[in-house]
Amino acid sequence: MTATIPLTTVDGGVIDRVLATLLDDLWGGLLDVLAGATGVEILASPFMQRAYLAAVCVALVGPLVGSFLVHREMAMIGDTLAHAAFAGVAAGLFVNAVFAVAVPPLATALVVAALAALVVQTLVDYAGAYRDTSLAIVLTGSFAVGSVLITAADGGIAVGINAYLFGSLATVSRANAGILLAMTTLVGLAVGAAYRPLVYVTFDEVGARAAGIDVTRYNRLLAVLTAVVVVGAMQIMGVILVAAMLVIPVAAASPVTGFRRSIAASVAAGLLATVAGVTLSYWYDVAAGGTIVITAIAVYATVSLGSRVRADLTARRNVDATATETLADGGGHGDRAE
Amino acid sequence: MTAAVDVREATFSYGDRPVIEDVSLTVETGEFLGLVGPNGSGKTTLLELVIGLRRPDSGTVSLFGEPAADLAAGERVGYVPQDVGEAAGGMPVTVEEVVRMGRYPHRLFRRFRGEDRRAVAAALERVGIADIADRRIGRLSGGQRQRAFIARALAAEADLLALDEPTVGVDAESREAFYDLLHELNDEGMTIVLIEHDIGVVTTHASEIACLNRALFFHGDPEAFVETDALAAAYGNAQHVVAHDH
Numbered sequence: 054m055t056a057t058i059p060l061t062t063v064d065g066g067v068i069d070r071v072l073a074t075l076l077d078d079l080w081g082g083l084l085d086v087l088a089g090a091t092g093v094e095i096l097a098s099p100f101m102q103r104a105y106l107a108a109v110c111v112a113l114v115g116p117l118v119g120s121f122l123v124h125r126e127m128a129m130i131g132d133t134l135a136h137a138a139f140a141g142v143a144a145g146l147f148v149n150a151v152f153a154v155a156v157p158p159l160a161t162a163l164v165v166a167a168l169a170a171l172v173v174q175t176l177v178d179y180a181g182a183y184r185d186t187s188l189a190i191v192l193t194g195s196f197a198v199g200s201v202l203i204t205a206a207d208g209g210i211a212v213g214i215n216a217y218l219f220g221s222l223a224t225v226s227r228a229n230a231g232i233l234l235a236m237t238t239l240v241g242l243a244v245g246a247a248y249r250p251l252v253y254v255t256f257d258e259v260g261a262r263a264a265g266i267d268v269t270r271y272n273r274l275l276a277v278l279t280a281v282v283v284v285g286a287m288q289i290m291g292v293i294l295v296a297a298m299l300v301i302p303v304a305a306a307s308p309v310t311g312f313r314r315s316i317a318a319s320v321a322a323g324l325l326a327t328v329a330g331v332t333l334s335y336w337y338d339v340a341a342g343g344t345i346v347i348t349a350i351a352v353y354a355t356v357s358l359g360s361r362v363r364a365d366l367t368a369r370r371n372v373d374a375t376a377t378e379t380l381a382d383g384g385g386h387g388d389r390a391e
Numbered sequence: 392m393t394a395a396v397d398v399r400e401a402t403f404s405y406g407d408r409p410v411i412e413d414v415s416l417t418v419e420t421g422e423f424l425g426l427v428g429p430n431g432s433g434k435t436t437l438l439e440l441v442i443g444l445r446r447p448d449s450g451t452v453s454l455f456g457e458p459a460a461d462l463a464a465g466e467r468v469g470y471v472p473q474d475v476g477e478a479a480g481g482m483p484v485t486v487e488e489v490v491r492m493g494r495y496p497h498r499l500f501r502r503f504r505g506e507d508r509r510a511v512a513a514a515l516e517r518v519g520i521a522d523i524a525d526r527r528i529g530r531l532s533g534g535q536r537q538r539a540f541i542a543r544a545l546a547a548e549a550d551l552l553a554l555d556e557p558t559v560g561v562d563a564e565s566r567e568a569f570y571d572l573l574h575e576l577n578d579e580g581m582t583i584v585l586i587e588h589d590i591g592v593v594t595t596h597a598s599e600i601a602c603l604n605r606a607l608f609f610h611g612d613p614e615a616f617v618e619t620d621a622l623a624a625a626y627g628n629a630q631h632v633v634a635h636d637h
Contacts, residue, residue, distance in 0.1 A: 124481065124482040246500065247500075249492075249495045249498075249499055249500070250495070250499055252484075252488075252492070253492050253495050255482065256482055256484055256489070256492065257472070257492075259444065259470065259472055260470050260472065260492075260540075260543075262444055263442050263443070263444060263465065263468050263470035263553070264465040264466060264468070264470075264492075264495065264496045264547070265462065265464065265465020265466070265496055266465065266495070266496070266499070306483075307481065307483060309483060310483055310485060310525070310526070310527045311483060311484070311485050311488065311525075312482065312483055312484045312485075312488055313488075314483075315483040
């Protein structure tokens with residue numbers, strides 16, 4: 054398992070010290086204070102502190118990248134890359150088991166998912182409208198490779214793979230929390246830097262090309278960022294459910310007007326879902342990924358219902374106002390042109 | 392002075408299906424070219440060649456004196472797609488966010504400056520949609536949406552507007568107002584290339600007409616166009632210019 058691979062193999066104390074500062078002093082300290090103030094004891098356990106850190110990271114990057122995917126009708130690319138990441142995990146575990154080396158499965162997952170992202174993007178570029186077909190081929194193909202690799206190593210790694218399939222708070226070791234934190238920073242910076250071209254390409258791909266923006270480059274960037282998010286979020290969400298964090302919070306934020314604001318709202322919805330989901334998962338000792346997804350869907354349903362009711366009320370009020378105005382002036386008209 | 396658009400003996404095919412054959416055409420700066428032709432005549436493809444979205448198989452297409460497909464100054468071209476409703480989709484962008492995109496070719500990564508914000512505000516004002524700047528683009532009427540796309544091109548300080556049947560699905564009144572706006576922009580010096588299926592509209596507003604059906608059947612002023620039989624030749628049967636008396 055990844056937990057046994059010390060980060061110190063990468064290099065010296067620097068990473069360890071940074072991790073100690075971020076994880077223990079800053080994040081741990083913050084949650085300790087919170088635990089002291091609220092009396093909620095689980096906030097003080099290092100295990101749950103790491104789980105909450107993972108929850109926050111996933112809620113930040115999932116909707117951030119998902120906002121671009123959903124509005125390009127590419128929501129399912131997340132699912133495809135998650136399955137590619139599964140093949141990567143299987144490859145990592147296979148190499149570890151067969152050759153007795155210590156390759157972190159998350160690293161192989163990242164490499165395989167990023168490659169799959171580029172393959173998918175190339176297929177989409179060449180096949181044009183056949184996006185679904187390209188995605189389905191890569192999705193099932195990589196899952197097939199993963200399943201073959203698992204069984205090829207005599208079932209010994211099948212135990213480890215379950216945690217990746219369904220997600221588990223236990224996989225969030227110190228090292229993995231550090232990796233997730235680094236991935237979150239990377240994705241945040243990349244989206245921040247490329248925000249404008251990504252928005253333009255998402256909104257109007259032809260217009261962006263006419264405006265001289267290198268559309269292919271930003272499509273690839275988005276695909277690779279999706280791969281990074283999927284691999285990062287896979288630890289607690291599980292391969293099968295990870296795509297939900299790219300889609301559901303974005304859907305929940307869809308009543309919000311303004312793209313920037315809708316991204317912020319989707320991150321908020323994501324935070325609500327992951328933090329509540331991790332807590333419930335701990336209390337009732339059930340799968341974290343599933344709990345988070347169910348919570349996210351509940352948030353989405355509540356928001357959708359709320360905005361529908363509000364729209365109805367507004368419409369009724371406008372009708373009333375128009376009627377009153379008409380009675381008062383003996384004419385006039387309500388300006389409700391859309 | 393170089394022409395805004397200079398197409399020379401351009402040919403383009405999709406696979407082995409020729410769409411544009413040996414077309415030569417120039418659009419001078421400040422001209423308003425109406426591009427007409429039957430469905431499937433290659434109008435959109437020619438427009439895509441002109442704004443550099445495609446490369447000709449043979450021949451050349453120059454935009455502001457440079458090969459169109461290699462033009463680095465993307466902000467000089469404002470493109471208004473056929474169905475902007477489709478382009479907007481469900482994305483919750485506001486009108487102002489769309490118009491700000493016009494400045495992106497100028498500032499793809501760096502912070503907006505005063506001049507960028509002024510250009511956006513002026514563009515919103517110019518096309519008369521400043522009051523709906525905070526509305527979602529997907530919830531506007533077709534006419535308002537088209538104005539937002541024009542504003543995006545104005546914010547970019549584009550020198551050429553390329554429009555592909557911009558008023559499909561727009562009600563008659565908004566259409567008139569939209570073409571009046573195009574006319575005004577043209578008077579102010581904007582070069583315009585417009586694809587339009589309504590020949591009456593084109594002959595009323597454009598200063599030049601090009602009639603296309605794979606090859607170029609006519610290129611000249613609207614008065615001469617209605618006199619010739621280019622239309623019948625291009626459409627392959629009797630087709631009358633619908634008189635418009637508004």
